[in-house]
Amino acid sequence: MTTYNINVTLSTAKKEKPQAEKLQFGKTFTDHMFILDYSVDIGWHDARIIPYQNISLDPASAIFHYGQSVFEGLKAYLTKKEQVLLFRPDQNFKRFNQSNDRLCIPHIDEDLALQALKQLIQVDREWIPKAADTSLYIRPFIISTESYLGVAPSTHYQFIIILSPVGSYYKEGLSPIKISVENEFVRAVAGGTGTAKTGGNYASSLKAQQQSGEKGYSQVLWLDGVERKYIEEVGSMNIFFKIDGEVVTPMINGSILEGITRKSILQLLRYWGVPVTERRISIDEIKQAYVDGKLEEAFGTGTAAVIAPVGELFWNNEKMTINNGQTGEVSQKLYDTLTGIQTGALEDPFGWVVEVPSIKYFSPIESQDMIEIP
Template identity: 75%
Template sequence: MKDHTIDITLSSTKKQKPESDQLVFGRVFTDHMFIMDYTEGKGWHDPRIIPYQPIILDPASMIFHYGQSVFEGLKAYLTKDEQVLLFRPDKNMQRLNKSNDRLCIPRIDEELALDALKQLIMIDRDWIPGAEGTSLYIRPFIIATEPFLGVAPSKSYQFIIILSPVGSYYKEGIHPVKIAVESEFVRAVSGGTGTAKTGGNYAASLRAQEVATDKGYSQVLWLDGVEKKYIEEVGSMNIFFKINGEVITPSLNGSILEGVTRNSIIQLLKHWNIPVTERKISMDEIYDAYSNGLLEEAFGTGTAAVISPIGEFFWRDEKLVINNGQTGQLSKKLYDTLTGIQKGTEPDPFDWVVEVK
């Protein structure tokens, strides 16, 4: 699409904004939303920003029956100088199109999507919280809208972007979380949809998460779906381990989501000349490293939480307490540096930050 003209209809009434210290994750939404339609034979059309409102869909819309949908998650940050910054938004739009390919959804124009996102943010700029640990969460998503009960790709879609002012994803903040190793359920397998950001992956994770929560754990550690031996992700995040001075993260194997934060962490570690390796790593190897006193740190990475230190694993009825349950030095340094780059308080040697004007 070459024409990036976006129609704008402003809301006549404004919602009450929550106080920064009252923000939770994903409960409150701004005054406006972006929406664009796809029709077979016409392509993507009618990009517009409108007042935030319900979506009206036919009960037979294919999203309800076959789950043909994808989404992304990124954030906008407000600096002390009142600048609005995005962190590597091009990577999110590229990944959205990779998810589209896997789910047989027509690709979007990434340049148009970023332009629409920036315009939407500026319209709802007053919603961006400035307090420490807060941000404006951005949720782009695409749903299949054709009213048809045949199992086939939809012939119509809607691409929507909504915004939500948020606090910390975990109530623990940067403090370590406790993780239960999942041995029964699996998140994804190679050849499935694990590399796509689609709702079905998250629906499939809910039962294991519910069991872990009942036992007092924040999230689950997912093992591979074939041997249930190799580590893949933690909750909805990528995972890293620091073992005897080396940082190890599971290699992308066809079932692990390629996280933007994951990629950024790897680049930061290399920039600091800290050994970092992407490879298969088993829970047995982690247990051996723990038993020998070599498991120094573990942490999850993702857009929502940024860095989530892990203080304990529960595996085979045993508690593996890492670094005395305290946040490790590397986890803290990575968190401070990455959030500092995102907020504009730390140097950005990678040109990751994009100012919204």
């Protein structure tokens, strides 16, 4: 693996850290951030860790007008032995470049991205919360920064990583959530950007989410954009159903984001010998399974929530209560196992976790130090 040089400027004004019990998802950010610049004539350059701060962009920057951006989400966990673990970060940066390709953004060096992330975490290690169900959320993203009002791929970009200590994504914790099936709006279609993790996909989901929230539902269940009958995702998560002993999930079809947690769940279930299938699933099939008493569990999967059990589905003015509104056996086992592996409490038979080496940074500095990270 190549060793990269990263300039480090440590903050001279540390922020006050929030109490673990008061953590809200995505509201608090650490003392430092990583930035990497791109220009078409130089390529990616000037890798640096600097104090967390605002960024300055020209009003004509392409990101504001044409939405050329991608992002990722992953977490770092602190074990009882004070080890810092990342969960499958290679898969996140691999998907990051797949999204870059769809948005005509130049690929990043995945080894550099991972090494930069490790070093940033080393600098802000003290920000990783220690309480149960907490972690350090990681948000890598790229924005187009060329000042040009023309519909064309940008010639300048910035790749940035920021960190945020977080608690549970849902205030309910692992308690089952209520979701409504969306009949009016669609999230994505095959051939669009549904398989890329780009901001526009999330902006287009807000109206349906807002209307669903006004009716008391935590998320919406998206149907396909063509026939409006096949299930795709739930909110910003992948979705699974347990029907008559078999776990089923929508197959990747060109409009569904292939989640890292989804991939891990499938591998876990097959490792346990649980029948699991990836295929097209219609909302009519789910309704019939409910009527027949065969719809045993439903749950969403994603980095932020890990597992989100579904206790109620609302479709065509009818409520379907799943597993008496309780967390199912498979959902609970998956959550316990996955979080156990992520936090080092359980053995990792798959080689998913990556440890971040411990390096101590001694005192704030104003000048830049050149530091190499293996």
